[in-house]
Amino acid sequence: SGSIRSPNFPRDYPHNAECTWTITVPRGRYVKLMFGTFDVETFYHKDGSATCIDLVEVKDGGDKHKQLLGAYCNSNRPPYAIISSSNQIRVWFNSDRTVSKKGFNATFTSHEDKACGGVLKGPRGVMKSPRYMVSPYPNDANCEWVIEVEVGKFIRLSFVDFGLEVQCARCLSMSMSSPIPVASSRFCNFKAPEVIVSSGNEMTVRFQSSLSVSNGKFTALFLTHSRGCGDIIYVSEDGTLESPRYPSEYGTDHMCTWVLSAKPEAKITIEFEEFSLQPPNNGSKCIDFLEIRDGQLASSALLDTYCGTNTPAKFTSTANYIRLTFMSDRDVTAKGFKLLY
Numbered sequence: 001s002g003s004i005r006s007p008n009f010p011r012d013y014p015h016n017a018e019c020t021w022t023i024t025v026p027r028g029r030y031v032k033l034m035f036g037t038f039d040v041e042t043f044y045h046k047d048g049s050a051t052c053i054d055l056v057e058v059k060d061g062g063d064k065h066k067q068l069l070g071a072y073c074n075s076n077r078p079p080y081a082i083i084s085s086s087n088q089i090r091v092w093f094n095s096d097r098t099v100s101k102k103g104f105n106a107t108f109t110s111h112e113d114k115a116c117g118g119v120l121k122g123p124r125g126v127m128k129s130p131r132y133m134v135s136p137y138p139n140d141a142n143c144e145w146v147i148e149v150e151v152g153k154f155i156r157l158s159f160v161d162f163g164l165e166v167q168c169a170r171c172l173s174m175s176m177s178s179p180i181p182v183a184s185s186r187f188c189n190f191k192a193p194e195v196i197v198s199s200g201n202e203m204t205v206r207f208q209s210s211l212s213v214s215n216g217k218f219t220a221l222f223l224t225h226s227r228g229c230g231d232i233i234y235v236s237e238d239g240t241l242e243s244p245r246y247p248s249e250y251g252t253d254h255m256c257t258w259v260l261s262a263k264p265e266a267k268i269t270i271e272f273e274e275f276s277l278q279p280p281n282n283g284s285k286c287i288d289f290l291e292i293r294d295g296q297l298a299s300s301a302l303l304d305t306y307c308g309t310n311t312p313a314k315f316t317s318t319a320n321y322i323r324l325t326f327m328s329d330r331d332v333t334a335k336g337f338k339l340l341y
Contacts, residue, residue, distance in 0.1 A: 001108065001109045002023075002107070003105060003106065004108070005106070006019070007103070008103070009102070009103045010102060010103075012100040012101060013101065013103040015096065015097045016096070017094070017095040018092075020090065020093075021090070022089075022090050022091075023089045023091070024062065024087060025087050025111075026087060027087050028087070029111060030083055030084050030085070030110075030111040031088065031108055032081055032082070032083050032108060032110075033081065033082045033083075033106055034081050035077075035104055035105070035106045036105045036106060037102065038072070039101040039102040039104070040055070040072065041053045041096070041099050042074040042075040050076075052072075052073035052076065053096055053099070055092075055093070055094050056071070056073070056091065056104060057091070058089060058090070058092075059092070060084050060089065061089070062088035062089075062090055064090065069082055069084075069089075074101075079124070079125045081125075118145060119145075119148065120145055120146070120147045120148070121149075123150075123223070124221070124222065125221070126221050126222075127205060127219070127220045129143075129207060129218045129219075143206065143208075144204065144206045145204070145206075146202065147205070148202050149202075150201065152201065154198050154200070155222050156198075156224075156225035157195070157222045158196075158221055158222075159219065160220070197232055197234065198234065229254055229326075231258050231259075232258075233259070233261065238340065238341065239341055240338060241338070243256075243326060243336030244256065244336070245336070246335070246338055247335060247336075249333040249334060250334070250336040251328070252328055252333060253328065253330050254326060254327060255327050256327075257324070257325045257326075258323070258325075259296055259321060259324075260323075262320040262321075267317050268317045268320065268341055269315065269341065270292075270314070270339050270340070271340050271341075272337060272338070273339065274335070274336075274337060275290075275306070276309055276336065277306070277328075277337070278308070278331075278332045278334050279308040279309075280308055286308075287331070288327065288328040288329060289305050289327055290305070290306045290307070290312070290324060290325070290326050291324070291325040291327075292304060292305075292306070292312060292315065293322070293323040293324075294315075294317055295317075295319065295322075296321035300321070322341075
């Protein structure tokens with residue numbers, strides 16, 4: 001184990017710096033690299049895009065021709081941990097002739113192949129199946145990741161690569177808790193799960209592979225999430241859903257769709273604590289409205305369309321999905337709604 005840091009850290013790094021670190025651990029083991037402080041210059045354009053001016057580059061091996069694992073600056077910070085596919089990692093740092101920042105420090109350890117999982121804390125991060133960079137995952141792997149974000153926030157988990165065994169006896173499962181264990185959902189085969197938003201600030205992801213078959217791999221990214229206009233929400237415990245800006249007025253020109261999703265054998269109950277939208281016009285047509293459907297799709301059975309102070313009745317789904325669509329025009333607004341599920 002050991003550590004690396006930018007020149008002068010924790011003071012600002014110098015201009016025109018170029019540094020290379022080659023980290024080597026014993027053969028048969030892997031390098032696990034974890035960044036702590038990270039502050040590397042980025043230029044932000046007027047259109048909101050960003051360009052790395054100074055750069056930290058991580059490659060999967062001991063020389064510059066190896067596969068790039070990531071190129072990082074303040075607009076693209078490194079994940080919680082980076083694990084090599086061999087016993088070496090190369091880190092390259094370069095700064096230009098103008099602005100300097102605080103730089104970075106990082107620690108590295110020797111990592112066993114079958115070791116996977118761990119506690120992931122912070123605003124963002126990545127999970128990968130064992131041996132992701134070089135081959136399918138090993139037989140009889142057993143991994144558990146616990147993701148924790150700031151209290152009061154939620155976790156948005158998305159899969160950018162997904163392929164597991166067809167049989168679900170041993171596959172990928174996840175549960176959300178805040179703070180007690182709750183229901184889980186299981187995924188396998190080659191169909192990636194939809195984006196999943198937790199119902200609390202913790203999520204547990206477990207991966208198991210069979211004793212004989214190993215076929216595929218996965219990568220998932222997580223972000224700290226604040227609920228706003230629309231989401232896919234995995235319902236694993238009691239929670240609340242609110243219109244944008246609630247309890248202030250919701251504002252104009254919204255079109256938000258929320259899909260509440262529970263485990264397959266479960267049903268979802270919603271009950272409104274408050275409901276106040278723009279009143280219907282003289283022809284009794286809703287202008288701002290909330291549409292509730294008994295299912296996942298825009299074509300699922302319509303329960304009703306609500307506006308004004310016509311509070312929807314308590315409702316329990318017939319299956320494990322409820323779809324809610326909220327729309328507001330560019331004119332009158334109101335306080336909005338809050339529901340419990």
